[in-house]
Amino acid sequence: MLPGVGVFGTGSTARMLVPLLRGEGFEVRALWGRSEEEARSLAQELGIPFHTSQSDDVLLHPDVDLVCIYISPPLTRQIAVKALGIGKNVVCEKAATAVDAFKMVTAARYYPQLLSIVGNALRFLPAFIAMRQLLAEGYVGELQVCDARVYGPSLLDQSYGWTCEELMGGGGLHTVGSTLVDLLSHLMGARAIRVHGLLRTFVRQNGAIRGIRRVTSDDFCFFQMLMGGSGPGTGSGVCCTVTLNFNMPGAFVHEVMVVGSAGRLIARGTELYGQRNGGNGEELLLGDSEGTGQEVKDVPLPHLRGLGSMVKALKDAFQAQEERRSWARGPVAMASTFEDGLYVQTVVEAVKRSSRSGEWESVEVMTQEPDPNQNLCEALQRNKN
Amino acid sequence: MLPGVGVFGTGSTARMLVPLLRGEGFEVRALWGRSEEEARSLAQELGIPFHTSQSDDVLLHPDVDLVCIYISPPLTRQIAVKALGIGKNVVCEKAATAVDAFKMVTAARYYPQLLSIVGNALRFLPAFIAMRQLLAEGYVGELQVCDARVYGPSLLDQSYGWTCEELMGGGGLHTVGSTLVDLLSHLMGARAIRVHGLLRTFVRQNGAIRGIRRVTSDDFCFFQMLMGGSGPGTGSGVCCTVTLNFNMPGAFVHEVMVVGSAGRLIARGTELYGQRNGGNGEELLLGDSEGTGQEVKDVPLPHLRGLGSMVKALKDAFQAQEERRSWARGPVAMASTFEDGLYVQTVVEAVKRSSRSGEWESVEVMTQEPDPNQNLCEALQRNKN
Numbered sequence: 001m002l003p004g005v006g007v008f009g010t011g012s013t014a015r016m017l018v019p020l021l022r023g024e025g026f027e028v029r030a031l032w033g034r035s036e037e038e039a040r041s042l043a044q045e046l047g048i049p050f051h052t053s054q055s056d057d058v059l060l061h062p063d064v065d066l067v068c069i070y071i072s073p074p075l076t077r078q079i080a081v082k083a084l085g086i087g088k089n090v091v092c093e094k095a096a097t098a099v100d101a102f103k104m105v106t107a108a109r110y111y112p113q114l115l116s117i118v119g120n121a122l123r124f125l126p127a128f129i130a131m132r133q134l135l136a137e138g139y140v141g142e143l144q145v146c147d148a149r150v151y152g153p154s155l156l157d158q159s160y161g162w163t164c165e166e167l168m169g170g171g172g173l174h175t176v177g178s179t180l181v182d183l184l185s186h187l188m189g190a191r192a193i194r195v196h197g198l199l200r201t202f203v204r205q206n207g208a209i210r211g212i213r214r215v216t217s218d219d220f221c222f223f224q225m226l227m228g229g230s231g232p233g234t235g236s237g238v239c240c241t242v243t244l245n246f247n248m249p250g251a252f253v254h255e256v257m258v259v260g261s262a263g264r265l266i267a268r269g270t271e272l273y274g275q276r277n278g279g280n281g282e283e284l285l286l287g288d289s290e291g292t293g294q295e296v297k298d299v300p301l302p303h304l305r306g307l308g309s310m311v312k313a314l315k316d317a318f319q320a321q322e323e324r325r326s327w328a329r330g331p332v333a334m335a336s337t338f339e340d341g342l343y344v345q346t347v348v349e350a351v352k353r354s355s356r357s358g359e360w361e362s363v364e365v366m367t368q369e370p371d372p373n374q375n376l377c378e379a380l381q382r383n384k385n
Numbered sequence: 386m387l388p389g390v391g392v393f394g395t396g397s398t399a400r401m402l403v404p405l406l407r408g409e410g411f412e413v414r415a416l417w418g419r420s421e422e423e424a425r426s427l428a429q430e431l432g433i434p435f436h437t438s439q440s441d442d443v444l445l446h447p448d449v450d451l452v453c454i455y456i457s458p459p460l461t462r463q464i465a466v467k468a469l470g471i472g473k474n475v476v477c478e479k480a481a482t483a484v485d486a487f488k489m490v491t492a493a494r495y496y497p498q499l500l501s502i503v504g505n506a507l508r509f510l511p512a513f514i515a516m517r518q519l520l521a522e523g524y525v526g527e528l529q530v531c532d533a534r535v536y537g538p539s540l541l542d543q544s545y546g547w548t549c550e551e552l553m554g555g556g557g558l559h560t561v562g563s564t565l566v567d568l569l570s571h572l573m574g575a576r577a578i579r580v581h582g583l584l585r586t587f588v589r590q591n592g593a594i595r596g597i598r599r600v601t602s603d604d605f606c607f608f609q610m611l612m613g614g615s616g617p618g619t620g621s622g623v624c625c626t627v628t629l630n631f632n633m634p635g636a637f638v639h640e641v642m643v644v645g646s647a648g649r650l651i652a653r654g655t656e657l658y659g660q661r662n663g664g665n666g667e668e669l670l671l672g673d674s675e676g677t678g679q680e681v682k683d684v685p686l687p688h689l690r691g692l693g694s695m696v697k698a699l700k701d702a703f704q705a706q707e708e709r710r711s712w713a714r715g716p717v718a719m720a721s722t723f724e725d726g727l728y729v730q731t732v733v734e735a736v737k738r739s740s741r742s743g744e745w746e747s748v749e750v751m752t753q754e755p756d757p758n759q760n761l762c763e764a765l766q767r768n769k770n
Contacts, residue, residue, distance in 0.1 A: 144605065144632060145632075196743075198581075198624060200530075220624065239585060239607075241628060243532060249662045250667070251666070259630060261588075261632070264633060275635060359743060359744055359745075360743045
């Protein structure tokens with residue numbers, strides 16, 4: 001039985017998500033927007049029966065059993081943690097900081113019977129499912145190098161907001177880079193142990209952002225990850241390079257290439273290509289018959305298509321269940337967990353640190369929450385001596 | 386009047402060069418090979434009247450006024466400097482070390498009336514000539530980012546040799562990366578001030594290189610360059626990223642992209658594409674009607690095609706002259722000088738240093754020859770105290 005859905009957010013992803021949910025048979029019962037006006041406007045447009053700007057009104061809504069959170073990163077932790085506390089299943093976007101991500105992990109561990117996934121749609125894209133399968137089967141031999149690139153138009157909103165602010169989770173690294181960090185670790189079964197990166201903000205002001213306001217979030221980012229792993233066949237020792245550039249209007253370029261001792265696999269947009277060493281050039285391994293005509297402004301096609309596949313997987317997870325809140329793990333086993341979300345956030349922060357220090361930074365995933373009073377305690381300690 | 390040419394080298398570039406020279410009307414008078422056997426074999430194949438393994442026999446040959454040196458990097462300096470000393474014009478490949486490059490600069494400065502160019506053919510490729518022109522005209526607006534990538538099959542020779550040895554100038558960075566370092570500074574009119582890089586040797590042994598022998602030269606390399614410049618319109622502050630991977634059999638991928646505030650230019654292989662922000666997608670700015678069927682093993686097509694253009698420029702420089710050794714500067718004004726060669730070598734060494742240190746390294750071009758006895762002097766100094 002499919003649960004009723006409450007959607008948080010009125011941005012481009014939330015707008016795409018609603019029809020996808022309905023297409024799979026979910027009923028969207030409630031919509032939350034940052035302002036009453038934003039919520040009303042989108043609820044009317046999409047015909048959603050209930051709208052509000054009070055998060056509790058959605059979280060406590062009796063017909064809502066699955067909560068989808070696609071809002072600005074600084075608000076995500078609070079709503080996700082509360083939703084789990086109320087006993088609702090959660091699909092959400094990434095948090096703003098590693099500390100937030102850690103709090104989400106704590107909540108998810110506390111309610112293991114509830115669904116809690118970070119909705120990185122790329123993991124569900126058929127091209128990447130096939131790539132992961134082929135990597136495991138040894139198509140490329142021993143993995144050596146991964147190279148990912150996303151080029152596209154500006155990620156900034158029409159008006160000043162969190163997308164402009166590095167500290168609020170804006171910027172190419174946090175928004176798009178994080179999905180690649182997650183994807184690459186998923187594809188390889190390995191995690192970054194050291195990273196090096198460079199962030200730049202080339203466009204600090206534009207027609208909408210001017211006066212004393214300046215963009216602080218990155219529109220260009222280049223980083224490398226050295227992967228560690230647990231043995232042969234995994235991505236241990238692999239170098240990953242990621243290039244992001246959002247000063248390139250036009251269609252998104254979204255390319256992920258993995259190179260190994262015996263061949264390579266390349267996902268271009270939503271299609272997968274492969275080439276074995278000694279073979280006759282590149283072969284199309286997985287096409288996309290739906291074509292590329294569906295490009296939506298602000299959202300790369302692989303994310304849009306992946307979102308559709310993720311919603312299908314959610315349907316599969318819920319539909320055979322008798323109880324509205326129960327779900328089967330199988331169909332969503334490949335999803336990014338909150339633990340993965342914490343890892344990704346840790347990498348993102350390490351890349352930012354590296355961009356400031358100019359040095360390789362190690363990736364150390366938090367194992368306990370930092371004491372918010374630590375600075376105070378240290379100050380007291382110093383005074384005592 | 387076209388000068389007689391002496392060619393040093395029996396490798397793939399020398400083999401391609403001879404027919405190109407003849408195509409423009411040059412007479413190839415003498416060929417030098419590392420061994421008598423190699424020299425004889427190629428001289429017979431190409432119908433060159435004189436061959437030798439003694440460098441002086443070519444340098445002192447009365448019919449040779451232009452010397453083209455395409456040999457292993459550690460031998461280049463010695464022959465280039467000697468050729469200038471004998472009064473011959475020189476086109477050569479890069480040296481093995483910055484110290485060698487510095488000695489070549491000293492010689493070139495001493496004989497300013499002689500032609501002395503480092504034959505980076507990419508500068509002469511029509512796609513890059515057009516790209517440079519369009520950059521100067523402001524096609525991309527204010528330059529922000531350059532991104533270059535070359536992927537291809539192994540650069541190793543069939544048998545063990547300098548290509549396997551990092552210290553002898555082997556490896557992707559030294560062989561191909563250096564041509565991109567040179568090209569990017571030429572395109573932008575700016576030089577790297579700081580670099581960061583990572584080199585890897587994934588294939589340490591193969592069918593031909595085994596036993597106690599191991600490859601030490603890189604087959605994978607990526608590096609970033611932060612460019613300095615002398616004002617607006619130049620590439621000051623631009624980030625360049627270069628990715629080289631020679632574990633990818635099949636056709637070479639050779640792509641150079643420059644992104645600016647108003648658009649971008651992309652050279653794919655020998656063709657140039659452009660896209661202006663707000664325009665209708667990508668446009669072909671310069672095609673290559675000769676197609677890509679001429680791919681030669683071991684040599685990327687842009688290098689081959691550029692070599693042809695460079696030989697044409699050499700003809701233009703020499704042909705209107707009455708004296709066999711005089712030449713006009715105009716047609717070869719865009720060539721890479723020995724000074725450029727020293728800069729490139731300095732960047733290559735800084736990238737290698739960065740790969741070892743893990744840190745950004747600054748690029749400081751040598752201004753005087755390091756004292757070979759410096760270590761000795763320091764040791765004596767220490768003993769005295």
